[in-house]
Amino acid sequence: MNTDKGTLKIGKTWIEHAEGQARLCSHIRINGREEVIWYGVNSEQEKYLIRDRSDPFVMLLLPTAMRGSLTMTSEDPMSERLHYQLQDLLMPALCSKGDRYHYVNIFTPLTNEPVSSEGAVVTGFSGGVDSLYTIFTHGKDSLLPVTHLTVFNSGVYEGRNYRRNFQRFSENCRRFADELGLKTIFVDSNVYEALPEDYISVVSYRLLSFALAIQPLASVYLLSSGYQAELFHISSERAAYNDLLTVSCAGTESLRIYLPGAETTRIGKLEAISSWDPSFRWLSSCIWTDSGKKNCGHCKKCMWDLAALYAMGRLENYSPVFDIEDYKKHLPQRIGFVLSNTVDLHCRESAAYLKQSGAYIPPLAYKCAELFRDAVDKGEKKNER
Ligand SMILES: [Zn+2]
Structure with a gap:
């Protein structure tokens, strides 16, 4: 049941240039409060930012809207498949347990036009067991070899220096990618400041929102699973428990999302990577x-x-x-x-x-x-x- 207590408006998106970056921006109005939220990549990679589509912003703001019972509107069109999956599948499931989340409507123009993509297979790099396992199991001889490693400034780096920490982790990722002969794309953002949240409760929606922002590059995004599949359950406190459902609801006409690592345990991942030299x-x-x-x-x-x-x-x-x-x-x-x-x-x-x-x-x-x-x-x- 929709218990509308206000609105969350996503304005028309635009590209801005600052600090050597191209930034995909939108005015976000949450019950009268206004913020510009942006996703930034190196200027040379500007063509990889999605244009004239609200997909990343809707995914990013979904928990905020559900928590506050805020009807969402967007001026730019949203991918039709993503709208169906969020509105009819993910949201009712997330709202079925506990009282943290409430079902809300997403009013937006829709499009089923696929985004023209370079067909990259992208995954995040942290050096952690989950991330290394995904990269190891998606090597050159696999059916879905990773082509690009990424770091998203999605709110995980905390404090005043969160952008400097993001740069440090990006540099670390670049060195690892060079060793493996992989390409990189780093997506900076101001979401840590503009949209403070309990990160553990929103981590997956955040990461997937960043993946949706680079659809002109990625046709596959691999979200490394933190838990094995048998632990799946609906949780509003720890978003990763929902991942099996969330990834199946976050794709579009042009982006597929998978959850490697759900098929095993942390020990299983360690066993797998423990004979892999880069680890x-x-x-x-x-x-x-x-x-x-x-x-x-x-x-x-x-x-x-x-x-x-x-x-x-x-x-x-x-x-x-x-x-x-x-x-x-x-x-x-x-x-x-x-x-x-x-x-x-x-x-x-x-x-x-x-x-x-x-x-x-x-x-x-x-x-x-x-x-x-x-x-x-x-x-x-x-x-x-
Ligand atoms: Zn330690």
């Missing part, structure tokens, strides 16, 4: 470490992956990106942490894999696991008081 130099598991630097080795993501690589007997291969000597020196503590944590899905996976593998687990690791569990229990009790 030895580029795996970036870490929550804390900056792009291009060694992983810290002791945040939870580092410890999940290191425990699994230890169990596979592949630790030494990753000495360019982890301090393996330090890991081995603190093996009981590092493994103890993984054994102690039964809350994180990926941690449970790593612990189970480690036990099944038959790899040596120092007795002290079990003692450390007990200490970690006690510390967490005490912390929780303290918080309850």
